[in-house]
Amino acid sequence: MGGAGERIHWADVVAASVKQDTEHRIATGITPSGPIHIGNMREVLTGDLVYKAMKDRGLAVELLYIADDFDPLRKVYPFLPESYAAYVGKPVSDIPCPCGEHRSYADHFLTPFLSALSELDISPRVHLASELYRSGAYTKEIATALGHTAEIRHILEQVSGRTLPPDWAPFYPLCSVCGKLSPARILEHDPARHRVRYKCACGNEGTADYSRGEGKLVWRVDWPMRWARFGVTVEPFGKDHATSGGSYDTGKEIARRVFRVEPPHPVIYEWISLKGKGAMHSSKGVVVTITEMLEIVPPDVLRYLIARTRPERTIDFDPGMGLISLIDEYDRVSHEGAGREYELSRIASVPTRIPFRHMVTVVQIAHDEQRLFQCLARTSYDVTNTANILRQAERVRVWLRKYAPDSVKFSVREKIPIQVGELGEEDLRALSAYLEFLKALPAWSAEAIHNGVYEVAPRCGTDAKHLFELVYLAFLGQARGPRLGWFLEALGREFVTGRLSEAVYPCVL
Ligand SMILES: [Zn+2]
Ligand SMILES: [Zn+2]
Incomplete structure (x- = not known):
């Protein structure tokens, strides 16, 4: 179609541009600090499409999802009660869930997100940052980072152009008194016992054992640390991380000079915005969550939305009529049964769809x-x-x-609409001719019912458009409606001929 078939799909381009003779790990990650919306979803979907493209190419590849549930709550979001002010600064895995039905605040947002993933046929290996930190999985890397504090500070200042305080450290201890991950002063580091002595802003002076999750690396160091820890070779991330001097730029340097690994191949993606619902969703700050999205969009169509657009292009999604066009387009490519976008979107377990x-x-x-x-x-x-x-x-x-x-939108009137009583003789004659046509139809099929209008109208000296209006009027009390043949077919022969008879011969009844 228009040469589109010749173009190599963007996920295949990524798969072809990474090293072909090594094991790959694609990392994705989202902080579950609020509802996970469709824009966030692009991250995991992008990762999954590249994952499938790499597998199709025969590469050894694994898809990871690291939930940043050890990140602190940054503020009291509009959807939270004021009482959450007490939790600001604490890891979201340690905060109570807002509805009372989940194990933690992080779980409250992760649970629906993970079930959306499975519905979308994405099955990454899931890691929780809180568990990784607390199980000691990062002990060696944290020691390395603390041991290179001066060098990391130098990289961050040089690459990002920021100035850091002289006592800056890449590690925030979890304060034993205030319970917050705080930019405390690190007084001493004992790598043999994986401990730091710190002085928190709350006044507490204490000791944190980072092999037991008593603290966390700052984001700009945490990210390259994971590349090293997991051997990440490909990673999709939002354009906010890709700016010059941004976290990918500093991460690259830290990865090479501190952790001695090559940074992953970046797949930078743009945002998704919502059309039409602008007023409701942006001015009031309401987001459309991935769960709400799956309430209306079939999962394979949602995959297709991401697959058909190159990651660096914005998606302006219209959940109104735009969704119908999207589904129509997807149904068209699925009937053609080929095309890379379709192959990457298709979900084997999704049964055939009624249009x-x-x-x-x-x-x-x-x-x-x-x-x-x-x-x-x-x-x-x-x-x-x-x-x-x-x-x-x-x-x-x-x-x-x-x-x-x-x-x-329409509703079929239970009784014949009053406007029908006001129709003139010519109109009634046209309706009557159409009724006779329908009665004589050998089979009750949408196409024949539909085409009948074009056949009957000229015989009655009217045009098809007007006859369509008359028929709609008899059922809906309005001059327009869904595609007539398919509409009447669904209503059933008995009801349709009954209603039209009533319209044409009111006195008989
Ligand atoms: Zn909950
Ligand atoms: Zn404190």
């Missing part, structure tokens, strides 16, 4: 499960996988409630 547009019509006709299945059966879709169908219907209902424009 989203059709579902939009059907759920507005059928208000209960039984009618939903009757409608779908009439329209010759496979309805054997009921759980899957109900799931699809629910996505469409949420979409209609939250994102759909009014132009796609």
